[in-house]
Amino acid sequence: MSRRTSLVNVDHHNDGVLRVDDAAVRRLSQVHDNVGQELANAKEASNAEKNMSVRDSIRLYKKAICFSLIMSLAVIMEGYDLNLMGSFMGYDAFRARYGTQTDADGNPIISAPWQTGLNNGVQVGSIIGLYINGWISERIGYRKTMLGSLVLMVAFIFLPFFAKNIETILAGAILQGIPWGVFQTLTVTYASDVVPTNIRAYLTTYVNLCWVMGQFIAAGVLKGCSTIDGQWSYRIPFAIQWVWPVPIFIGAYLAPESPWWLVRKGRFDEARLSLQKLTSPTPDLPFDVGAQLSMISATNELEKAISEGTSYVQCFRGIDARRTEITSMAWVTQSFCGAALMGYSVQFYREAGLSEDNSLSMNLGQYAMGFIGTVASWFLMKHIGRRALYFYGLSILCVLLLIVGGLGTISSNNTGAQWGIGSLLLVYTFVYDITVGPVCYSIVSEIPSTRLKIKTVVLARNFYNMGGIINNTIMPLMLGPNEWNWGAKTGFFWAGASFLLALWTYFRLPEPKDRTYGELDVLFENKVSARKFHKTRVDQFSGNHTEIIVDDSSSGYEKHGAEHKV
Numbered sequence: 001m002s003r004r005t006s007l008v009n010v011d012h013h014n015d016g017v018l019r020v021d022d023a024a025v026r027r028l029s030q031v032h033d034n035v036g037q038e039l040a041n042a043k044e045a046s047n048a049e050k051n052m053s054v055r056d057s058i059r060l061y062k063k064a065i066c067f068s069l070i071m072s073l074a075v076i077m078e079g080y081d082l083n084l085m086g087s088f089m090g091y092d093a094f095r096a097r098y099g100t101q102t103d104a105d106g107n108p109i110i111s112a113p114w115q116t117g118l119n120n121g122v123q124v125g126s127i128i129g130l131y132i133n134g135w136i137s138e139r140i141g142y143r144k145t146m147l148g149s150l151v152l153m154v155a156f157i158f159l160p161f162f163a164k165n166i167e168t169i170l171a172g173a174i175l176q177g178i179p180w181g182v183f184q185t186l187t188v189t190y191a192s193d194v195v196p197t198n199i200r201a202y203l204t205t206y207v208n209l210c211w212v213m214g215q216f217i218a219a220g221v222l223k224g225c226s227t228i229d230g231q232w233s234y235r236i237p238f239a240i241q242w243v244w245p246v247p248i249f250i251g252a253y254l255a256p257e258s259p260w261w262l263v264r265k266g267r268f269d270e271a272r273l274s275l276q277k278l279t280s281p282t283p284d285l286p287f288d289v290g291a292q293l294s295m296i297s298a299t300n301e302l303e304k305a306i307s308e309g310t311s312y313v314q315c316f317r318g319i320d321a322r323r324t325e326i327t328s329m330a331w332v333t334q335s336f337c338g339a340a341l342m343g344y345s346v347q348f349y350r351e352a353g354l355s356e357d358n359s360l361s362m363n364l365g366q367y368a369m370g371f372i373g374t375v376a377s378w379f380l381m382k383h384i385g386r387r388a389l390y391f392y393g394l395s396i397l398c399v400l401l402l403i404v405g406g407l408g409t410i411s412s413n414n415t416g417a418q419w420g421i422g423s424l425l426l427v428y429t430f431v432y433d434i435t436v437g438p439v440c441y442s443i444v445s446e447i448p449s450t451r452l453k454i455k456t457v458v459l460a461r462n463f464y465n466m467g468g469i470i471n472n473t474i475m476p477l478m479l480g481p482n483e484w485n486w487g488a489k490t491g492f493f494w495a496g497a498s499f500l501l502a503l504w505t506y507f508r509l510p511e512p513k514d515r516t517y518g519e520l521d522v523l524f525e526n527k528v529s530a531r532k533f534h535k536t537r538v539d540q541f542s543g544n545h546t547e548i549i550v551d552d553s554s555s556g557y558e559k560h561g562a563e564h565k566v
Helices: 022-029 035-051 054-060 062-072 074-088 092-098 112-140 142-156 166-194 197-225 232-243 245-254 259-264 268-278 289-306 318-336 345-351 356-383 386-408 415-432 436-446 453-479 487-508 517-525 530-535
Strands: 017-019 537-539
Touching: 035 197, 035 289, 054 062, 054 197, 062 074, 062 166, 062 197, 062 245, 062 268, 074 112, 074 142, 074 166, 074 197, 074 232, 074 356, 092 232, 112 142, 112 166, 112 453, 142 166, 142 245, 166 197, 166 259, 166 436, 166 453, 197 232, 197 356, 197 436, 259 268, 259 289, 268 289, 289 517, 318 386, 318 436, 318 453, 318 487, 318 517, 356 386, 356 415, 356 436, 386 415, 386 436, 386 487, 386 530, 436 453, 453 487, 487 530, 517 537
Parallel strands: 017 537
Antiparallel strands: none
């Protein structure tokens, strides 16, 4: 098959390296007069970034790390409230106040339709907020978008706190979902923009850790408040949401804007100042702001040479369509690998026969395991990579879910089976949060092009939210004693879904570990197979030609003629 004329063309050098042709150079020359020097500076900055140790990266970018950590705390609010709402379905005081049905014993419960409505209300609000974020943040910047969303969050908390009926709870869930939609993507894209390649995974997966922390705090608050009589047992958990916005607002106000966003807007002087605010050079650890700015500019022009557009439509065109597919499926995997069981853990434990106190204790332990798992994933990603963790994680989750389903076939009066199910959900949470949970955030921030990152991540998160709507619709039916009443047998359904997702991961998910954004651009432009991403060498700054993969007995690369695709 003849290769189309594009950014990347074939040469006859035999060093097995993919290189960039003159298209990016021509684009760069429109911005900089001395394009040769700019490319040399960009290559120097890229090499320095890739060769820097993790320890030196932390020293140099300690201010960027601090700002990213503060911004990501916004996700604690989302994880906190989502766990709160799911857990309230098994919470006696909340059921007594807002219950819409009674069970066989005459105890009030939230009906399956209302459970669906409440949980989907959050998802609908988040979808709205996400699409708004895609336009607003690209127009006014990450920092201002975060500040505005925090103000809205403070206002919307009043609705569930003062709610007199379940309809007001629903209205609050929808409105609160709008700023949560912003937090879901803005935090991970900001983290990926302000730190170098070798610590990018730590800061992006920290967003998942914030999610877990929110869930853990909610579990602890619920257990602590379960002994309080009356309305304050559920109002206090709602009121705690007002704690987070103030410190996050101060941190976001002091944080510099993303230098990548500033370069896209042509505001190079502000981008230079942003880089200076994000770094802390020392005599033994120098930092060339100009060279770093050249690398960002060169990558931006490289992506312009590949694709001009930055609209949502462009996310589904050309090579960006593949990047959108991978980013979206990585997040959809979180919805359909059985993780929905964790959100309903308290109700699941109750329906399995455990008391309220034991259910809340198991819920607390579940998210403690999630915290430990997320931290452990940082060490595994450094050595194993994202792709392997995703594939093996899904495989293990599939097995665990099969066992949960098997235990669900035993009578609910069997105490050993009940505790076995609860214990396996703890193990499931640990495996999920050492693999699929945190690794997803690294993948979705690395795979998109930098020019389309915010919109690609928005689309991907909304596919995840749509999956959440499906989960919120079917999970109450699966678990509800007045509905399908599957109980733990639900594990069989999600085991099948996990198996299919593991197959997709093997054939379609590439390995972005240790790749700069420019290198990823070249790999995608060459349509390199997902299974060959990790062993393909790339030179983003060659300036005049490219070399396709060359095979020999030691490299494992596949050989292609000068007129063939990779």
